[in-house]
Amino acid sequence: MRYLPLSDTDRSEMLARIGVNHVDELFADVPKNLLLREPVDLPRRKGELEVERILSRMSAKNISASSVPFFVGAGAYKHHVPATVDHLIQRSEFLTSYTPYQPEIAQGTLQYLFEFQTQVAALTGMEVANASMYDSSTGTGEAVLMAHRVTKRRKAVLSGGLHPHYADVVRTLSEMSSDDVVTMAPDVGGTEDILSRIDDSVSCVVVQSPDVFGNVRDLKPIADKAHQHGVLLIAVFTEVVSLGLLKSPGSMGADIVVGEGQSIGNALNFGGPYVGLFATQSKFLRQMPGRLCGETVDADGSRGFVLTLSTREQHIRRDKATSNICTNSGLCSLAFTIHMTLLGEAGLSRLARINHANAVKLADQLAAVKGVEVLNKTFFNEFTLKLAKPAAEVVERLAEKGVLAGVPVSRLLPGAGLDNLLLVASTEVNTDDDRAAFAAALKEVL
Numbered sequence: 001m002r003y004l005p006l007s008d009t010d011r012s013e014m015l016a017r018i019g020v021n022h023v024d025e026l027f028a029d030v031p032k033n034l035l036l037r038e039p040v041d042l043p044r045r046k047g048e049l050e051v052e053r054i055l056s057r058m059s060a061k062n063i064s065a066s067s068v069p070f071f072v073g074a075g076a077y078k079h080h081v082p083a084t085v086d087h088l089i090q091r092s093e094f095l096t097s098y099t100p101y102q103p104e105i106a107q108g109t110l111q112y113l114f115e116f117q118t119q120v121a122a123l124t125g126m127e128v129a130n131a132s133m134y135d136s137s138t139g140t141g142e143a144v145l146m147a148h149r150v151t152k153r154r155k156a157v158l159s160g161g162l163h164p165h166y167a168d169v170v171r172t173l174s175e176m177s178s179d180d181v182v183t184m185a186p187d188v189g190g191t192e193d194i195l196s197r198i199d200d201s202v203s204c205v206v207v208q209s210p211d212v213f214g215n216v217r218d219l220k221p222i223a224d225k226a227h228q229h230g231v232l233l234i235a236v237f238t239e240v241v242s243l244g245l246l247k248s249p250g251s252m253g254a255d256i257v258v259g260e261g262q263s264i265g266n267a268l269n270f271g272g273p274y275v276g277l278f279a280t281q282s283k284f285l286r287q288m289p290g291r292l293c294g295e296t297v298d299a300d301g302s303r304g305f306v307l308t309l310s311t312r313e314q315h316i317r318r319d320k321a322t323s324n325i326c327t328n329s330g331l332c333s334l335a336f337t338i339h340m341t342l343l344g345e346a347g348l349s350r351l352a353r354i355n356h357a358n359a360v361k362l363a364d365q366l367a368a369v370k371g372v373e374v375l376n377k378t379f380f381n382e383f384t385l386k387l388a389k390p391a392a393e394v395v396e397r398l399a400e401k402g403v404l405a406g407v408p409v410s411r412l413l414p415g416a417g418l419d420n421l422l423l424v425a426s427t428e429v430n431t432d433d434d435r436a437a438f439a440a441a442l443k444e445v446l
Contacts (some may be wrong), residue, residue, distance in 0.1 A: 061155025110305035125250025133276030136260035149203035161188030161211025190215030223253025244352030265339030289323030
């Protein structure tokens with residue numbers, strides 16, 4: 001059998017061994033208002049064949065991203081992934097059970113991680129990159145902790161344009177370590193005065209560009225003010241394709257760069273797994289979390305690769321570790337590297353220009369609909385609409401008409417009074433027919 005449930009005796013013995021009376025005690029740290037008061041409305045038991053049928057019927061209620069015009073973004077983007085990527089990552093040399101604990105034996109694994117690091121450093125304009133993080137949200141949290149170690153300060157300032165999920169991760173980690181976090185108000189227009197929040201008490205300032213509302217930001221003035229006060233600038237992005245067209249964060253003075261690499265080589269996958277990109281300046285190398293692969297020569301003078309840095313708690317004393325992230329997103333980073341290699345610099349630039357052009361076309365079409373206002377002055381492939389009706393209601397109506405229109409800001413920032421705002425993304429996969437269908441359906445709904 002694939003599934004062997006425990007008996008009551010088994011459960012009692014396990015609870016007694018760990019010293020608790022009831023399984024509910026294991027969830028004592030979860031806020032009570034977040035716990036379910038009764039079991040999920042599902043049958044208590046079914047046979048395997050019956051379960052497959054039930055789940056198939058449930059999944060059939062979903063509208064897949066590939067079946068209708070799709071304009072959802074907000075940190076996860078639908079791009080074309082060449083069939084070559086999926087074919088290569090499934091080769092037995094790569095699709096292994098787990099990370100190698102004698103890494104130098106697995107030269108192929110180390111080489112592709114080294115190539116991945118090289119690509120990320122080039123994209124971000126930084127001197128060194130690690131061998132990936134889980135994703136960009138946890139990477140942002142790790143970047144803040146790294147900044148605290150470097151500056152010996154414990155206060156972070158989060159821009160109002162930072163993705164709310166990323167901000168939540170930072171606040172959760174900071175609460176556990178009693179660090180101070182200043183979160184600025186949602187910055188729809190990209191006009192916040194973040195410079196006024198930078199002083200000698202601050203460890204780091206976290207700014208996203210393009211931000212969660214789609215605004216492209218100039219990081220140079222923020223970096224200059226930060227460095228005057230010994231503050232580190234953490235630059236964040238959710239759409240790595242934007243780096244094919246925009247100035248790199250490193251060229252604008254960022255000290256740490258964190259980004260989501262899902263758009264290159266990785267499908268939406270219902271929200272994961274993704275791949276976090278993390279890069280910094282070489283002078284901060286020893287405080288960087290995660291793994292770092294290096295290039296060297298062996299005893300015969302041949303090119304070889306080594307795991308140069310792995311300061312995680314499994315490898316060294318826990319109090320000396322720079323991260324509790326216990327692995328890297330190896331297969332996802334390999335997919336990233338293969339796709340990026342296929343694109344090359346010219347291909348990435350062309351892909352970025354197509355994304356921007358498609359988004360501009362969509363913005364123009366939607367702006368012509370009565371009851372719609374495009375709020376951005378600048379954007380890459382994502383922008384914010386102000387609608388005449390609550391965005392969540394509009395999205396549901398559009399889904400009924402076969403258009404997945406975007407993400408209501410109210411889903412990311414509930415209670416913020418931004419109910420009529422809708423985040424819309426358009427990538428290279430959207431066609432003229434898709435854009436026309438969106439505009440026509442939106443006109444009808446409004």
